[in-house]
Amino acid sequence: MRDCIAEIAENRLICREGGIYSLTLRAPSISDGAAPGRFYEIRVGGEGGRFTLRRPFSVAFYDMDSITIRYNVVGEGTKWLSGMKAWDRLDVLGPLGNGWPVDKTKKTLLAGGSTGIFSVLGAAMELGSPVKAVLGFKTASLINSLDDFGAFGADVSVITDDGSSGRGGLITELLAEELAKGIYDRVFICGSTMMMKKCAETAAGFGAEAFVSLEERMGCGVGACMGCVAKIKADNENGWEYKRVCREGPVFRASEVVW
């Protein structure tokens, strides 16, 4: 991992309703070690500001000297970030965490919910065509980034909670129909905790190996502070142990997560 000062190539609102931005950062070797599902921690508020903790974002895609992350404005830190313009500079730490176990010999299905789609977008890039992605959104006005999945050769099916675009219902329905084809070895799942839990159960029902990318309040991002732990099954008295989302994760086998 490296701590570098990157220049903003673009910080563009891509979904007004969701307050979702696409941020592309440029710096020599910024993407060294980048992989789908890994993440970067961005310092917000400037040096000596009121924000002490960096904000973690999974990388959506990258090339030699740039990375693109996508985020929605959820609090003061991301609000500050959304005000940054092209040519402004940001302090970026990463890449961090383990990432998705991308293996082109395993037929992999991608499942993303809401802002969880950005983490699996990187997997679509690395897996290459043909790859299938099932994506869930609350409502039509929150749908975004479908073109990018398409650009990486992904065949995308979308479902909305309220049926305002395409089909209405839960992502688990799409996932089940896709898995019923019996051609998938693995599923990469990223979304809300409830979405991931339900999708993991669905995948287990079809005997597919499921991986999830967990989210937890994070401190240092490098494994030192033990702030961002999740309960993971273990062979001990408890039957579980805490593992660091930033270091051993954020991607875990769904079957090992204590939900």
Place this chain on the structure above:
Amino acid sequence: MVTESGNKKITPESVGMSVEIAGITLKNPVITPSGTCGYGRDYLDFWSPEQLGAIAVKAVSVKPRDGNPPPRIAEIPSGVLNSIGLENPGVHKFISDELPWLKSIGATVIANVVGYTDDDYAECVGILDGTGVDMIELNISCPNVKGTPISASAERTEALTKRIKGVTKKPVIVKLSPNVTSITDIAKAAEAGGADALSLINTVMGMRINIKTRRPMLKNITGGMSGPAVFPLAVRMVWQTSNAVNIPIIGGGGITTAEDAVEMMMAGADAVSCGTAMFSDPSAPLKIIEGLRRWCSDNGVGSVRELTGSVVTG
């Protein structure tokens, strides 16, 4: 910039950086405090423990501890609120898996020790006594575990310190809590019990609530505050304590820059700790070490030791 002190020119390279704590010489006065730096491996892309004055490793207890359920961390204006709950793999695993490496690279190691009872502390320190750790730090002040911390009572602090001094020949540092009525009473009690040095402050007890969900931001409800938000409190307590005792002080709490370190030393600290600053800038400890050299050189200070207690109050 080159300045003159007497007849000798002071350059950043010539500034005397070593300090002495309880008979142990630290190559510089910057320590990473327990709980912010694991066992020294996590920040290797930025600094290595032997570059520091010392590393105070994550607290160890006789038996492993799971720590508190998440969320364990939240942000406060200019700082952090945490409630990790002393998660650690146990002292035996620390000795077998972490300590040999730390010693092999030449790090000065402060083992931070916790226990539920005085017996726990004595047992854990007894186990560490025969190892290569350089100093023992009694963590009697964690705000994130059940029960009243020992550091809230002068009598209990003195009694435990005395007992621990009886089970180890290694220098014993007592880490004090700011969550007390009189920090100097506790500091004097630790000194009376035979403490070789003090470190302060541990985190300041705080709480935050998510007003949308009406739930505390931490699962443990309360936690400990650190970062720049607590810096003036730490400076005040180090100053008061240094006037009350005659043993060395490791001063910390919100130190983010070399100037903060200078200020803390002027208040009376012999060495400083820099922890939460790493969450913003992982290179902070090295930057502080280099910044101290520069500040001293720019200000005609030949050795960082000259800074300790040099505040002018008259």
